[in-house]
Amino acid sequence: xxxxxxxxxxxxxxxxxxxxxxxxxxxxxxxELFWYVQYSRQRLQLLLRxxxxxxxxxxxxxxxxxxxxxHLKKPFAQEEDSAxxxxxxxxxxxxxxxxxxxxxQLTVLP
Amino acid sequence: xxxxxxxxxxRVLKTGQSMTLLCAQxxxxxxxxxxxxxxxxxxxxxxxxxxxxxxxxxxVPDGYNVSRLKKQNFxxxxxxxxxxxxxxxxxxxxxxxxxxxxxxxxTRLTVL
Numbered sequence: 001x002x003x004x005x006x007x008x009x010x011x012x013x014x015x016x017x018x019x020x021x022x023x024x025x026x027x028x029x030x031x032e033l034f035w036y037v038q039y040s041r042q043r044l045q046l047l048l049r050x051x052x053x054x055x056x057x058x059x060x061x062x063x064x065x066x067x068x069x070x071h072l073k074k075p076f077a078q079e080e081d082s083a084x085x086x087x088x089x090x091x092x093x094x095x096x097x098x099x100x101x102x103x104x105q106l107t108v109l110p
Numbered sequence: 111x112x113x114x115x116x117x118x119x120x121r122v123l124k125t126g127q128s129m130t131l132l133c134a135q136x137x138x139x140x141x142x143x144x145x146x147x148x149x150x151x152x153x154x155x156x157x158x159x160x161x162x163x164x165x166x167x168x169x170v171p172d173g174y175n176v177s178r179l180k181k182q183n184f185x186x187x188x189x190x191x192x193x194x195x196x197x198x199x200x201x202x203x204x205x206x207x208x209x210x211x212x213x214x215x216x217t218r219l220t221v222l
Contacts, residue, residue, distance in 0.1 A: 009150065032209060043114075044153075044200065044213040086152060090209050095160055097143060097168065098202075098211060100152035 002027045004089050006101035013077050014109050021072040021104045023061075023087030032090040033070040034098070035061055039083045047072075047085070057081070077108045112136055114214035116201050122220045123191045131186040131217050133201030141204045142184040143168075143211065144176060146197040153200060159184055191221045 145153040155168030159178040202211040
């Protein structure tokens with residue numbers, strides 16, 4: 001069965017420091033992975049996906065199939081990055097639903 | 111273009127009461143999903159629909175029913191609410207050509 005693990009429930013960094021949010025997955029086949037972000041009391045929105053290989057708001061994430069990881073990184077955190085971050089995996093079934101990790105609450109301190 | 115909308119935004123129920131949550135999307139998306147969000151558990155899929163007139167169970171379907179009578183609407187019903195159904199409910203939709211899901215603003219439900 002597919003699974004997404006985000007080992008850190010809470011993560012605090014100071015403004016300007018690098019940040020890395022960890023995501024590990026288990027999946028048989030070629031995974032399609034996403035990072036979604038949820039700012040306080042707002043809806044989830046797509047931050048980035050591994051197939052596009054984009055950098056959004058300074059965040060990047062590289063799929064490492066050997067380590068089954070998709071960690072989210074930013075070299076210099078900003079206070080407006082404070083939010084809940086979810087790593088998610090597309091299922092292999094016809095509905096292509098998302099399997100989410102439990103989320104990491106990132107707080108960027110001034 | 112409103113995207114995905116949900117009504118109501120908030121609701122408080124007593125145990126045993128029933129209610130229906132409405133999700134509407136104006137993007138002509140085929141797929142629609144209902145998730146619940148609980149602290150420390152992320153989002154879990156309740157039910158989903160791959161097209162008008164079709165529904166299927168997700169990971170946590172017990173205590174919920176759904177209907178997709180029109181392509182743009184996906185209703186989630188609680189026939190007899192229980193305190194364990196206190197949660198934030200999110201609806202999402204996506205089109206055929208892309209795997210990105212678009213989320214609604216959520217409904218915060220409290221069952222006393």
